Every structure is written in C-alpha cells, then in structure tokens.
Amino acid sequence: MKIYEEKIAPNARRVRMFLAEKGLLDKVEFEQVDLKAGDNISAGFRQKNPIAKIPVLEMDDGSFLSESIAICRYFEVKYPKHPLMGTSPEQQAIIEMWQRRCEIYFMNIVGMGFQHTSGYFSDRMKPVKEWGEVCVKSIPKFFQLLDAHLAESKYIAGDEFSVADITAYVTMDFAKVIRTRPSEDLVNLKRWYDLVSTRESARV
C-alpha cells in the first residue's frame, strides 16, 4: 500500500502518527506530493482524489481512499490491535465526539485561519482576510475549553490515548505556524501536551 502525502501537512501527520501508534508504519510506503507547486490539483491527482486533498491511500487492488480519518478507520478495523478509536459503543462514541470537536472547532479553524491570513494558496483560492482573522482570534477559547476538560481527564477522550489526542496534538503544533499558542496559565493543557510529546509517534 502507498500513501500520497506531504510530510509537513497536518493531515498527513495525523495518519502517520496513527500508523506509528498501531505499529503499522512499515505496511505502507510514502510518496511526497508538492502542494505548493500544485501537484495535488493536477488532473492526474484528481483521479486519485477528486477533492484534490492529501493524504490518499492507494490500496493493493489499485483503488484509492482519502480523508485522513477514513484512512485511520480502515487500519483500525483491519488491525484491531492497539485500538485508537475505542472498543465498546460508549468508548467509540466518546472518542468520536472528542475527535470531531478537536477537528471541527480547532483543526479546521486553524486551517482556515492559516489559509485566509497567509494567502499560502492564493494561486488557487481567494483568501478572505477578515474571515481568517475571525478564525485565528477564536482559537484561545478552544484552548481554554480543552484546559478545563483536561483538569479531569488524563487524555482528551478519557484514560487512554486515542485518535482524539492525535488530532488535538497535531493541531497544537500546526497552530504555531500562525503564532498561536496556549497561554502559560493553561497548566492542564501543558501537562497533556508534554505527556503526548514523550510518545515515539510524536516524532514520525
């Protein structure tokens, strides 16, 4: 199997970190796609993913799977060892709730904040600076929400490390690109961030 990705892209990092946690990194090879050069918006790449985003997993039968969390789901169900999406109905639901919270109200907001304030992709989209600034300004509120939650929870979705931690952690690092870091008094968030930083998967 092969994954098309760009190493520095946060969604690519989510999938690599997920595979590392499950001990599955050696199941796939990686091919780099140059987003800035527009490799992903070429007609050829759109045959792999019509949405033109990375990462994309090429399966052994030649079919393609995209959307980071769908790729993670594939590996989770195929290789249930070291579960990162929970096992019981309650656990699966709570992890999915927190994964989605961290994605929708944090990762996607940081992503739009980056794209609309930096103009990084202005060759292919029209940045709306005012919207980008609204996004960036809203991030500290989510840091506070996470901090309050982590006062009572070891990891984002309970006592066990999960895919929700991966989304939150990768986004914390991505947010640094737009110079957005949690304020120092958010000690629970810092405790959790330092804890996740000790994992080997944080360095792949």
Next chain:
Amino acid sequence: MKIYEEKIAPNARRVRMFLAEKGLLDKVEFEQVDLKAGDNISAGFRQKNPIAKIPVLEMDDGSFLSESIAICRYFEVKYPKHPLMGTSPEQQAIIEMWQRRCEIYFMNIVGMGFQHTSGYFSDRMKPVKEWGEVCVKSIPKFFQLLDAHLAESKYIAGDEFSVADITAYVTMDFAKVIRTRPSEDLVNLKRWYDLVSTRESARV
C-alpha cells in the same frame, strides 16, 4: 434516553433519519431546544455540551454525548442490525470517506454560507458576508462532483444506503434555505435524490 434537538436543524435531522433507518426511533424521547432564542448558549445547556450545539444525547446514566456522527456511531455499534456505517474494513472506510466529503465540503459549507449571508445568529457571532458568499458560490461545484460520482454509483457510498446518503440528502434540503439547488441537467444527482426521497426516514 433523550435527545435535545431543534427539529428543523439539519444535524438534528441527520440523527433522526439515522435512528429511523435502524428502527430505533422509539428508543429515545426528544426535547426541543430553541436555538434562535439562545437556549443552547445558556450556562445550563453548556453543562450538557460545552460547544453549545445540538443534538445532544442524554444517556441512561445521566452522561451526555454530542456531535451527530458520534451519536450515530453509538447506536451503530450498540445495535449493529441494519448497518449504515458498513461492516468490512473497506466498506467502513469508503462510507466514512464519503460521509466526510459530504459533511466537510458540502454540509459545513452550506452551514457557513447560511450563517454568514443571513446573519441568523448575528446576536452571538459576527457574520463575514464576503466569506458567506464565497461558500454559497462554491456549492454548485460539489453538486457536479456528486453528479459525476452518482453516474456510476447507486448510492453515495456504493450499492447500499448509508450514513453518507443521510448527510448528503439532509444538506440538499438545507441548501434550499439559501436558494441553492442543483441545475436540472445533473440527472444522476436528481435520480439519487428522488430515490432517497421515497424512504420513510426522509419524512421524520
């Protein structure tokens, strides 16, 4: 179990449609939350969901679960009959990919288009009109993508009806609120929309 929702809200409709398809509607009672009046942003509601969104599922043990797809996941895993999220690793991944495509590049875009052009929630958020217009204008492209895909696929994620159809169908109806409908020449999209409209779950 109880679901806090607002009947006309698209995310609430997704969960009701999901439950109807699985024959589980009678497992829960529903309590209406008045979004326009701000019931969801009250301190009391934030104890149920700090993100202040509906729907929220109150479990029998008094805990709360939010995020529509996490609520769907709970019922899917707890009651595997009539699967809407697939069974094999491949099927689960393909359904998740399409569910996410329909949600991220369609439902969320329609939602932002609505909020930022209508000013419906301008008492609690600052609409950025230019951004809302960018969102609204981008919707026809997704209609075309869906139409091309549905030329070769009975339902959104293959031969079987799934949660991806629910997200796409509910969003098609939601898009009408901002006067956005697919053009008449998208015959595959129309064929699929009419097919889903015949299901009983489309009317709950």
